Amino acid sequence: LISSLRNNGEPLFDSLAISGLAFAFSYCIIRWSGDTFLKRGFKGRDMSKKQPIEIPEFMGVLPALVYLLALTAFVPFVFKSDIVEMTSGAGNKDDLLEAQQNETVRFLHLFPLEKLAPYGFAGFTLAAAILLGIMDDTFDLRWRHKFFIPAFASLPLLALYGIKYGETHVMVPAPLRGYLGERTELGMLYYVYMAALSIFCPNCINILAGINGIEVGQSLVIACLIVLNDALYLSPTVQQPHPAAESHLLSIYLLLPLIGVSLALLQHNWFPAKVFVGDTYCYFAGMVFAVVAILGHFSKTLLLVFIPQIFNFVYSAPQLFALVPCPRHRLPRFNARTGLLEPSVATFSDERPLRPIVGEVLKILHKLKLVRVAVDETTGRVTESSNLTILNLWLVWRGPLREDRLALEILAMQTACGLAGLWVRHSLALMLFAV
Ligand code: UD1
Ligand code: MG
Numbered sequence: 044l045i046s047s048l049r050n051n052g053e054p055l056f057d058s059l060a061i062s063g064l065a066f067a068f069s070y071c072i073i074r075w076s077g078d079t080f081l082k083r084g085f086k087g088r089d090m091s092k093k094q095p096i097e098i099p100e101f102m103g104v105l106p107a108l109v110y111l112l113a114l115t116a117f118v119p120f121v122f123k124s125d126i127v128e129m130t131s132g133a134g135n136k137d138d139l140l141e142a143q144q145n146e147t148v149r150f151l152h153l154f155p156l157e158k159l160a161p162y163g164f165a166g167f168t169l170a171a172a173i174l175l176g177i178m179d180d181t182f183d184l185r186w187r188h189k190f191f192i193p194a195f196a197s198l199p200l201l202a203l204y205g206i207k208y209g210e211t212h213v214m215v216p217a218p219l220r221g222y223l224g225e226r227t228e229l230g231m232l233y234y235v236y237m238a239a240l241s242i243f244c245p246n247c248i249n250i251l252a253g254i255n256g257i258e259v260g261q262s263l264v265i266a267c268l269i270v271l272n273d274a275l276y277l278s279p280t281v282q283q284p285h286p287a288a289e290s291h292l293l294s295i296y297l298l299l300p301l302i303g304v305s306l307a308l309l310q311h312n313w314f315p316a317k318v319f320v321g322d323t324y325c326y327f328a329g330m331v332f333a334v335v336a337i338l339g340h341f342s343k344t345l346l347l348v349f350i351p352q353i354f355n356f357v358y359s360a361p362q363l364f365a366l367v368p369c370p371r372h373r374l375p376r377f378n379a380r381t382g383l384l385e386p387s388v389a390t391f392s393d394e395r396p397l398r399p400i401v402g403e404v405l406k407i408l409h410k411l412k413l414v415r416v417a418v419d420e421t422t423g424r425v426t427e428s429s430n431l432t433i434l435n436l437w438l439v440w441r442g443p444l445r446e447d448r449l450a451l452e453i454l455a456m457q458t459a460c461g462l463a464g465l466w467v468r469h470s471l472a473l474m475l476f477a478v
Contacts, residue, residue: 052124062303069307103324106304171196176323197241245329253374347464
C-alpha cells in the first residue's frame with residue numbers, strides 16, 4: 044500500500060519526515076523555553092503532588108506554532124508531482140529557462156489551485172483557534188465569552204465545504220427507508236451541525252482535564268484512531284482508489300504533524316509533569332479534529348472516536364449550565380496521606396444552594412452509582428456531591444488511584460470505545476445502510 048501511494052506521487056514519506064522533525068523541534072523548544080515562561084508568570088501549581096511546585100503553563104502554544112510551521116513546510120510537497128508534470132517535456136536546462144519566461148501564464152493556469160485551498164483554509168482556522176487559546180491563557184476569558192468563538196473560526200471551512208462538496212444529506216438506515224426515503228436532506232442544519240462540531244471538539248478536550256498527561260494523551264488517542272479510520276479508505280491498488288481516498292489522505296497529512304508535536308508535549312506533560320499544556324493546546328488540537336472531519340467529509344464518524352468526551356460533556360452539563368454549583372476547579376482531589384486521587388466534591392450551602400428537585404435527582408444517581416453524594420441526616424438534604432466529570436466518576440467506580448494510573452486507565456477506556464465505535468461504523472453500518 045505504502046509503495047503504491049509513493050509511486051502515485053503521494054507525499055506520505057515527506058509528511059512522516061516533516062512530522063518527525065516537528066517532534067524533535069517541539070521537544071527541544073519546550074525544554075529550552077520553560078524558564079522563560081516561568082519568568083513571564085505563565086505558571087501553574089500542580090495540585091496533585093505532595094509538594095505542589097509551580098511549573099510552566101501555556102506551553103502547548105509552542106507545539107501548536109511548530110505545527111503551523113510544519114504544515115507550511117509540507118504544502119510544497121503536495122504539489123511535487125504536479126510541478127514535475129508541468130515542467131517535464133521542457134527538455135534541457137536552457138529550454139526550461141526559455142520556456143519559463145513565456146510559460147508563467149501556462150504554469151499558473153495549470154497549477155491545481157483547488158488542491159491548495161484546504162491547506163490554506165485549515166491553516167487559517169487553526170491559527171484562529173490558537174489565537175483564541177492565547178487570549179484565554181493570558182486573560183483567563185470567561186466560559187460564556189469563549190464558548191462560541193470557535194464557530195466563527197470555522198466559517199471559512201464551512202464556506203469551502205459548501206463550494207467543494209455542498210452535500211447536506213444523510214443516508215437513512217434501511218429499516219426506516221419506507222418512511223423517510225433513502226436519504227434525508229438537512230440543508231442549513233448540516234452547516235449548523237458542523238459549526239457545533241467546531242465548538243464542541245476544542246471545548247470537550249479542555250474540560251476532560253486536570254491530571255497530568257490527559258489533555259495530550261486523549262488528543263493522541265483520537266488522532267491515531269482517525270488515522271486508522273483514514274487508512275481503511277486507502278485501497279492497496281491505486282488503480283481503483285476508493286472515492287473518498289483523497290479526502291482521507293488530506294486528513295492523514297493534517298494529523299501526522301499533530302501526532303509528532305503532541306508526542307513531544309506528552310514527554311514533558313506526562314506524570315510527574317514538568318509543564319502544563321494550557322488551553323491553547325486544547326483548542327488547537329480539538330480544532331484540528333473538527334477541521335479534518337469537515338474537510339475529510341466524515342463529521343459523523345468523528346463522533347465515534349469522541350465517545351468518552353461526549354459522555355463527559357453530557358455528564359458535566361448540569362455543572363456547566365449551573366443547575367449544580369460548579370467550583371472553579373473540578374480536578375480529582377489529591378489525598379496527601381495516601382498519595383492517591385479521590386473524587387473531588389462540590390459542596391452546597393446557603394450561599395451556594397442546591398434546588399431540592401436537583402438534590403432528589405442526585406440521590407437517584409447516587410443509588411445508580413453514577414455520582415457520590417453526602418446527605419445531612421437531620422434535614423435529608425444533599426450537602427455535597429462528587430464533581431460531574433468522567434475522571435471523578437471513574438474514581439467513584441474504581442476507588443482511589445495514583446495519578447498516572449488514572450490517566451492510563453482513562454486512555455485505555457478511550458481507545459477501547461474508539462475501536463468499538465469504528466468497528467460499528469465499518470461492519471454494522473454496512474448492514475444497516477445496505478442498499
Ligand atoms: C478546566 C476544567 C476545570 C479543571 C481544569 C484543570 C471545566 C468546566 N473546567 O478548566 O474543572 O479543574 O480544566 O485543567 O471542567 N492542573 C493540575 N494538574 C494537571 C492539569 C492542570 O493541577 O495535570 C491545574 C493547575 O493548577 C493548572 C490549572 O489546573 O494551572 C489549569 O487549569 P485551566 O486549564 O486554566 O482550567 P480550565 O481549562 O479553565
Ligand atoms: Mg484548560
